[in-house]
Amino acid sequence: MVLRSHVEWALHCCAILSGIPEGRYLSTKALAEFHGLPKEYLSKALQALSHAGIVDTTLGPSGGYRLAKLPSDITVLDIVEAVEGKARTFECTNIRAANPCRPSGFCDSGPCAVARIMWAADEAWRSSLRNVRLSELVATVAEDVPAGIWKSTGEWIARRAG
């Protein structure tokens, strides 16, 4: 089991989108060039974000994407679930149908113990992601990057934001 690359892309793109000037948009093309990603496929991840209401979109020249909310009102989990879906990572298939040998009533009532344990772990994972806001993620990125680089990057983004 491994997360789709869309998750990584969406997180990086949201971090970048939080830095564009108020009221401006950044196109898929700019985001793809910045990250070195295939433009057309990246757009699928951005579409998912748009569908989830995390980003706004506008057509035409100078169009593109921008955050629909404040970075402090978006959690990392929101972004991950937008592209990965909200389904649990473990699904209980209730392995009991059509098994003549197994005594009936063994694991028939409600979710079995195995599923409960796996779901608890899944919730721990989600909880960890829910506790990190996009604003905090951006702040951490800013700490990692040398100040000069950070500044020039912001200018590059502002230039490309139509």
Added chain:
Amino acid sequence: MVLRSHVEWALHCCAILSGIPEGRYLSTKALAEFHGLPKEYLSKALQALSHAGIVDTTLGPSGGYRLAKLPSDITVLDIVEAVEGKARTFECTNIRAANPCRPSGFCDSGPCAVARIMWAADEAWRSSLRNVRLSELVATVAEDVPAGIWKSTGEWIARRAG
């Protein structure tokens, strides 16, 4: 992203294996019939458990699998990692190669903030699974199942354990 069905199967099988009499083995065929699963494919999951040293195996008639350790010395994480692998669910592809527009030095040194956050969530998930022992899982299953059913199930297993 969704866990492979092998995870569910392996957990259920280990729970059953913890109930067989000392020194006996339970064959793939019996486990498959009990759970209503394809025998040949289930054997792949059991092979993974064997490779990880969680179960012992023996050939010939009355052969099969048994736990290699005490149920209290096996964690749920051990079983999950045996069939899913120990690789992290999020892999940082370091999206920076061959992107002429992105300023060099932006995210070059060490794992970026995005990866750190995702890895922390991954560790929370693993930690949750590591805190549950197989013995505890079995105890929970026993609580769920009516006493009569639990007893007859144990007898069925003992009968099939060669």
Added chain:
DNA sequence: GTCAAAGTACTCGGATATATTGTGTCCGAGTTGCATAGG
């Protein structure tokens, strides 16, 4: 000089192919237990 209108270029969004991974199946190597024959 100002305004309106048409054209153009750029955007997103969904529909369409390919690659990778999970799922399912098959057959062979090896070992144990049993039957049998000999002592």
Added chain:
DNA sequence: CCTATGCAACTCGGACACAATATATCCGAGTACTTTGAC
């Protein structure tokens, strides 16, 4: 009756097809900017 030997059946393990999902790409619908012409 006991023991040794050969046989047969059952086991696991890896090699081989099929299906589903992730990845990558293409083309059409729609909008904002620009340019051009008239007033």
